[in-house]
Amino acid sequence: MVTINDIAKLSGVSRTTVSRVLNNSGYVSEKAKQRVVEVINETGYVPSEQAKSLRTKKSKVIGVILPKISTETSSRVVDGIDRELSNHGYHILLANANLDTDKEIEHFKLLQSRRVDGIILVATNIEERLIQTIKDVNVPVVALGQDVPGVSSVLYDDYHAAFDVTSLFIKRGHKRIGFIGVDETDRAVGYERKKAYFDAMEKARLNVDPAWVQKGVFDIESGEKAMLSMLADSTQAPTAIFAVTDRLAIGAMQALKKKGIKIPEEMSVMGIGASDLSKYVTPSLSTVDYYNEKAGTETAKLMIEHIKNITEMTRKLSMSYGLIIRDSLL
């Protein structure tokens, strides 16, 4: 590997001068500069960011901790993050927590040891241990998707989105509305969306049969199971189903199809996420677009502001959302 010293020797100057050429700083004569550039091109020298980082204490790398790599949401978010970061010369160091809080915490340590300039946490469940870990970290942390106390966060408006979905059903005349949620330890998806559903129902003075409220775990199969339980448990079936994610909604649709229940004639369905899937299932699924890519970009922007110390305080940014009305809705 050719180093700055080699370039210095070959071009007959000191490594200080080479560094000046590299960074376009200080005084360098036109002649020296040309000679150095020449040698650099001949040798194919690429300066070591590592050595540079060690000295300057800036790595130009941002760690991104994901709950799971291969989900549509993750990949959209990462796309958005990268789009913004690469504009500022930053790279992404990936860390997959795989839905395991221990790993999440471990990744904070690992990313610190790599001296990343900041850490973006795409969050799910927020435990006390995690919050403590974040406090101990000495680089800026920005969270996406969950409101982490004391940490700048980019948030989806889960409450209002879920409220709007439920209200939409109500406005269309539905009185019996079922709900498929996830565990409430997930504050955003589990707790907030559920609360909004209940609030909307209560506001419209609509009754909620406990059997209409079911729980799944983020995949299609569990949505199917939840739907079947709902049909089995309730004396009177709902006429509409609000599932907190598209995959749960599509699972519910699978169950309904198998039961011969017509969508949307006998049952309306809505999800959240605007997944690719939602557009191409039959009937196409009404859903909520969370603009994940935009959310990623905003998170990255916030991170850069923190790094540049433009923003000192912790900020909370609420994303907007958009309802997408398709055929699954009567």
Next chain:
Amino acid sequence: MVTINDIAKLSGVSRTTVSRVLNNSGYVSEKAKQRVVEVINETGYVPSEQAKSLRTKKSKVIGVILPKISTETSSRVVDGIDRELSNHGYHILLANANLDTDKEIEHFKLLQSRRVDGIILVATNIEERLIQTIKDVNVPVVALGQDVPGVSSVLYDDYHAAFDVTSLFIKRGHKRIGFIGVDETDRAVGYERKKAYFDAMEKARLNVDPAWVQKGVFDIESGEKAMLSMLADSTQAPTAIFAVTDRLAIGAMQALKKKGIKIPEEMSVMGIGASDLSKYVTPSLSTVDYYNEKAGTETAKLMIEHIKNITEMTRKLSMSYGLIIRDSLL
């Protein structure tokens, strides 16, 4: 930031001893060790991988260049890569080429400057410039998805997969089979799969109406367009459609639905990719599973072998595939 020197001072030993404790190497008395560990825990010291890398010339980071981040294939592949790499203490530095060869080449330079231990290229089009760049790079490179000359590659068996799909149609009695491909500059997806289609047709002595052969660009919309062109251009429509990707196939299905052509009664459809989408469209799409995650894992394994110099020569690894027969097929 607390450094190894601080730890040394606080525990009253030299930094050599601290390093020994850190790496569990050489001789250290039990007493000294305990003292050092104690101080480390008190201070929350995290060793700098950067400084370590500079000295040891190993960064334990692998650069991954993706053609596009937010695709199902990419995220599955990255998942597989990470699964294997993290087992060996490696991290992934992400680089998004966004379907731009210039960027791809630029990323090679950038990753080199970060002194990654290896580069995994998830490839699409292979240009001469790219091959030259790879040659100039001085770290191991492994390609995934395309056969890059002189570079170890993990390959999908595009030819046989496509041949099998076409043959399956033929075996089921189809005589007029349409093809929706992509540009042949993509050797694997564009060229190989097309060649296999023609070879299978020829082997069965079946005629191919030029209008049956259409081209799209990796998205659903273009699949739809290609299908409409095929119907418009051909005097006699095919009874089966082989699209080289699931998204193209689903686009074709959309077109057929709009035209009121029944799948599979009037037209059978197959794709390649085993996307989530393929399972939940109606009718469910028959396709080929390329086991992307496994491919990612294998690529990572190959990379590690190269880094450890277990494998000196360039190797070509061909992945297996599996046909998934679903409702879109008569």
Next chain:
DNA sequence: ACACGTTATGGAATCGATTACACATTATTT
């Protein structure tokens, strides 16, 4: 002719780790 600002260059310290080597001290073998 003197002082001073501008331009050009290099020496040497520094960032935070690893590691070769030297030097004690203690334990074991003969």
Next chain:
DNA sequence: AAATAATGTGTAATCGATTCCATAACGTGT
């Protein structure tokens, strides 16, 4: 008891860059 081996620790060089500081040559205003 002397020779040898095992154990424990520190000094200093090193990795590849940046950057502070010193020094020198040169022009120019007075």
